[in-house]
Amino acid sequence: MTTMTEASVREFKMPDVGEGLTEAEILKWYVQPGDTVTDGQVVCEVETAKAAVELPIPYDGVVRELRFPEGTTVDVGTAIIAVDVAGGAAAEAPAEQPQAAAPEAEEPKPEGRQPVLVGYGVATSSTKRRPRKGAEAAAPAAGQAAQAVQAELNGHGAPAAAPALSRPLAKPPVRKLAKDLGVDLAAVTPSGPDGVITREDVHAAAAPQAPAAQQAVTEAPASAPAPAAAAPAVTYDGARETRVPVKGVRKATAAAMVGSAFSAPHVTEFVTVDVTRTMKLVEELKQDKEFQGLRVNPLLLIAKALLVAVKRNPDVNASWDEANQEIVLKHYVNLGIAAATPRGLIVPNIKDAHTKTLPQLAEALGELVATAREGRTSPAAMQGGTVTITNVGVFGVDTGTPILNSGESAILAVGAIKLQPWVHKGKVKPRQVTTLALSFDHRLVDGELGSKVLADVAAILEHPKRLITWS
Numbered sequence: 157m158t159t160m161t162e163a164s165v166r167e168f169k170m171p172d173v174g175e176g177l178t179e180a181e182i183l184k185w186y187v188q189p190g191d192t193v194t195d196g197q198v199v200c201e202v203e204t205a206k207a208a209v210e211l212p213i214p215y216d217g218v219v220r221e222l223r224f225p226e227g228t229t230v231d232v233g234t235a236i237i238a239v240d241v242a243g244g245a246a247a248e249a250p251a252e253q254p255q256a257a258a259p260e261a262e263e264p265k266p267e268g269r270q271p272v273l274v275g276y277g278v279a280t281s282s283t284k285r286r287p288r289k290g291a292e293a294a295a296p297a298a299g300q301a302a303q304a305v306q307a308e309l310n311g312h313g314a315p316a317a318a319p320a321l322s323r324p325l326a327k328p329p330v331r332k333l334a335k336d337l338g339v340d341l342a343a344v345t346p347s348g349p350d351g352v353i354t355r356e357d358v359h360a361a362a363a364p365q366a367p368a369a370q371q372a373v374t375e376a377p378a379s380a381p382a383p384a385a386a387a388p389a390v391t392y393d394g395a396r397e398t399r400v401p402v403k404g405v406r407k408a409t410a411a412a413m414v415g416s417a418f419s420a421p422h423v424t425e426f427v428t429v430d431v432t433r434t435m436k437l438v439e440e441l442k443q444d445k446e447f448q449g450l451r452v453n454p455l456l457l458i459a460k461a462l463l464v465a466v467k468r469n470p471d472v473n474a475s476w477d478e479a480n481q482e483i484v485l486k487h488y489v490n491l492g493i494a495a496a497t498p499r500g501l502i503v504p505n506i507k508d509a510h511t512k513t514l515p516q517l518a519e520a521l522g523e524l525v526a527t528a529r530e531g532r533t534s535p536a537a538m539q540g541g542t543v544t545i546t547n548v549g550v551f552g553v554d555t556g557t558p559i560l561n562s563g564e565s566a567i568l569a570v571g572a573i574k575l576q577p578w579v580h581k582g583k584v585k586p587r588q589v590t591t592l593a594l595s596f597d598h599r600l601v602d603g604e605l606g607s608k609v610l611a612d613v614a615a616i617l618e619h620p621k622r623l624i625t626w627s
Contacts, residue, residue: 164242165220167235173202173209173535180204181229181404182236191219199237203404203499207538208531217241225327229403326353336399337362405500412562420476420597424557425606429614430578432588437620441514450518451525455493455547457620458570458613460517463489463510464627465612466543472609473542474565476599483600492544492561493521495528503561504533505541549573555591565601568613569593590617 170180180202187199198210199219217239224230324341326334330353334341341353344361348354402410434457441452466473466489473486491509495502504527506512506520527533544561549572558569571591578587594610616622 164240166215166217166239166241168199168211168213168237168239169235170202170230170232171211172232173204173207173211179229179231180209182224182226183208184226185222187219187222187237189219189221193217193219193239204535207502207533207535208499209534213237213239215239215241324353325351326358330355330358334358334361336397405497405502409501413559416560416562419478420560421599422557422560422595423598423601423603423606424593424595425603425610426555426591426593427610427614428589428591429618430580430587431573431590431617434617434620435573435588446515447518450515451522452518454573455545455570456514456518456521457623458547458568458617459491459493459509459521459545460514460623461613461616461620462543462545462568463491463517464616464623465609467510468612468626469605469609472566472596472601472605474600475542475563476565476597486542489543490541492541492564492567493524494544494546494558494561495525495533497528497531497533499531502528502533502538503541503544504528504537505544507540543567545570549590555593557593558595560595560597564597566594566596566606566609568610569595592617 173180183201183203185200187193187197193199193213194216195214196212199213201208201210203209220238220240223234223236223238230236324344325346326341331341333339333355334344334353337358339358339361341358344353344357346353347357431454434454438452438454438457441447441456470487471485473489475484475486477484488508489510490505490507492503492505495504504524506517506524509517509520512520524533524537527537541561541564543564544558544567546556546558546567547570548556548558549570552572555571556569558567560567569592571593573588573590575586576589577584578589579585580587592610592614594606594613596606596609612626616626
């Protein structure tokens with residue numbers, strides 16, 4: 157978690173806030189260089205594979221340096237912040253003798269620079285730019301060139317060195333944006349600190365290109381008709397396409413879906429069922445005092461129906477161990493609920509859902525949904541799932557072919573509940589109907605077993621009294 161550099165400076169490394177996570181994106185810094193921090197104080201918010209987590213600093217001191225800007229994805233184990241644990245004493249000494257302190261501040265440069273160039277950028281630029289200003293006149297040309305390279309890698313440079321650079325100052329994501337939009341950074345006027353080109357600068361430079369290109373097309377026929385046809389190619393990407401970096405939730409979701417789809421042979425079965433009685437029970441439970449203050453909806457009874465179906469068909473609650481060539485039967489049910497959040501799709505699960513009563517299950521579902529919407533779902537809450545429910549009906553969709561959550565054997569998709577004509581007691585009547593889809597891993601779940609699970613869920617929703625007779 158922490159390492160020692162100078163006598164009074166500690167480095168706080170990106171921790172593994174989940175189990176086996178390899179990287180996290182820095183969403184927001186809550187401190188800046190020079191701020192005083194205390195043990196346990198939250199210094200930044202990071203986004204792991206599927207959750208936003210606040211990181212506390214484990215000691216007192218003064219922030220010496222932030223190693224990475226917001227929006228940077230950092231590997232676990234990489235130092236992200238340096239803190240002077242000696243407090244303000246070390247910061248006061250250079251103020252008394254600035255000229256004498258400048259050479260001392262530059263002595264550790266070779267040691268601190270080498271490991272950083274292998275990784276993400278210069279680790280000590282924030283604290284050493286100030287001494288360089290006083291020593292620039294005496295520094296040799298080679299030293300100034302090295303400073304320019306360091307400042308460029310770190311995304312910002314010293315003001316005095318900026319005019320001498322042949323390459324404009326911009327962070328890697330901004331350079332990529334400029335490349336995608338066809339913008340020449342050398343022609344962009346920077347507005348960021350220390351002459352750094354920002355995303356806004358790139359967008360501002362890209363915006364006038366469309367009218368300029370159109371003007372060129374209208375003027376070209378008088379002199380040279382040929383270039384008119386080539387003009388749209390210059391602004392095509394910027395005007396009609398947007399490139400979004402794959403990271404955070406989207407990156408994790410993509411990896412999980414590809415891993416699941418191409419490792420587990422999926423089979424999906426469907427059944428359409430009359431859930432009128434279930435919907436009536438939902439309305440009755442809303443008036444029950446045992447459910448006062450709890451959210452009661454069809455998902456609650458669907459979840460309970462799946463838990464009963466798993467109990468009646470326990471072999472479906474398993475996973476495939478490829479390394480040991482074993483089927484791992486689970487004697488517990490951690491029920492996953494797919495949730496759409498502002499950050500993307502996540503699948504937190506209710507631990508030991510099979511042990512909960514209906515009111516307890518309602519409470520757990522309410523907490524799970526609320527936490528997910530706030531973006532505060534912990535990595536632990538998304539690990540260890542055994543079966544999952546995805547409710548695509550909330551989007552008005554009839555059904556789908558869901559992809560298994562990694563490490564699970566079955567996932568139930570619930571479609572929209574609609575009023576439809578249905579044969580009931582020999583007569584066609586309007587009934588509330590939905591379609592269920594169950595995807596399962598055919599390596600360990602045969603068609604018979606998968607069909608039994610889906611049929612049991614449907615039977616319970618058609619006659620919810622089976623929640624009592626079958627449980």
